[in-house]
Amino acid sequence: MRLLVLGGTKNLGRHVVEAALADGHEVTLFNRGLTNPGLFPSVRRIVGDRSAPEGLTSGEWDGVIDMSGFLVRDVGLSANVLRDRCGHYTYMSSIAVYASKTDVGMTEDALLLDWPADAPEDQFSMDLYGPSKVRCESLLTATFGERTAAVRSGFVAGPYNPDFGNWGQALARGLPMECDARPDQPIQYLDARDLAAFLLHLTVHRIPGPFNAVGPTRTMAEVAAAWRSVVPDPPAMDWSPAVERFHLPHDGSNDGTFLLDNSRALEAGLHLRPDAETARDYVAWVQDGNIPPEPPH
Numbered sequence: 001m002r003l004l005v006l007g008g009t010k011n012l013g014r015h016v017v018e019a020a021l022a023d024g025h026e027v028t029l030f031n032r033g034l035t036n037p038g039l040f041p042s043v044r045r046i047v048g049d050r051s052a053p054e055g056l057t058s059g060e061w062d063g064v065i066d067m068s069g070f071l072v073r074d075v076g077l078s079a080n081v082l083r084d085r086c087g088h089y090t091y092m093s094s095i096a097v098y099a100s101k102t103d104v105g106m107t108e109d110a111l112l113l114d115w116p117a118d119a120p121e122d123q124f125s126m127d128l129y130g131p132s133k134v135r136c137e138s139l140l141t142a143t144f145g146e147r148t149a150a151v152r153s154g155f156v157a158g159p160y161n162p163d164f165g166n167w168g169q170a171l172a173r174g175l176p177m178e179c180d181a182r183p184d185q186p187i188q189y190l191d192a193r194d195l196a197a198f199l200l201h202l203t204v205h206r207i208p209g210p211f212n213a214v215g216p217t218r219t220m221a222e223v224a225a226a227w228r229s230v231v232p233d234p235p236a237m238d239w240s241p242a243v244e245r246f247h248l249p250h251d252g253s254n255d256g257t258f259l260l261d262n263s264r265a266l267e268a269g270l271h272l273r274p275d276a277e278t279a280r281d282y283v284a285w286v287q288d289g290n291i292p293p294e295p296p297h
């Protein structure tokens, strides 16, 4: 398949590109050439900025995977130029689209955030992250109809991505494992490689619609126990670290974010590897000298 990846060189996107190349797809990257410019030297790259996507005005692709769509204006520009020259368009969205942060078991049909009146469509701010994702999803549906999917993920871990604060380093070096969340805090997360495989799967098989691409809900203590199981003599857990590590509100005001219904994604083909595999690979990646990126705030 001729596959266009918008982005593809930082944390999540690099796994998409690796998975696509491993499956024999013909990949084109579109990015500014700023982030890890030496990555994937044999892959065709169109250098350009999403705010002026002239580089996309020629060429045809069977599928597009959009990892870098934050601004409504920019997503609108690339959707317009690609409308008649691509097959399926898979958009990397977020669980930040949901209006409620406390409802339990939200499906993809749950109420989404509104777009604030007079908000700018061409400037990024964290306040607009969720509303922008909602607007980009609906813009893409209006443009591509049944030819588009939106993948809503939350916390994503794994090599080249953050872990739960310091867990990879702690397990690799015998330091206390720190976490500034309640031990009974519900949590859902996904291995970055499982996310990449799902993005690719939806694109190759042209599966439309929104998907909660998240793992099962467990407590932080259960996830910590699974991660600790991968070393013979695991370090102690510190649930009140002096430094803020993986802070989640202790009052439950964000718990619904990690109690999402993922059945639609599982039925569509989302594969979830065991925690121990993610943890083992992560620790090995840290031991290889890689410095984990900061988790999102």
Ligand SMILES: NC(=O)c1ccc[n+]([C@@H]2O[C@H](COP(=O)([O-])OP(=O)(O)OC[C@H]3O[C@@H](n4cnc5c(N)ncnc54)[C@H](OP(=O)(O)O)[C@@H]3O)[C@@H](O)[C@H]2O)c1
Residues within 6 Å of the ligand: 006, 007, 008, 009, 010, 011, 012, 013, 014, 030, 031, 032, 033, 034, 035, 036, 048, 049, 050, 051, 066, 067, 068, 069, 070, 092, 093, 094, 095, 152, 153, 154, 155, 156, 296
């Ligand atoms: N990490 C998480 O836990 C998480 C959770 C949910 C959703 N997401 C979503 O995942 C996506 C980001 O993942 P990622 O950063 O790991 O993706 P990525 O595809 O690995 O990296 C971002 C890419 O976008 C390119 N880029 C950035 N600004 C650009 C611009 N103005 N024009 C053209 N290219 C641009 C960067 O290259 P250049 O700098 O060279 O241009 C880079 O290749 C976002 O859509 C985010 O909302 C992430």
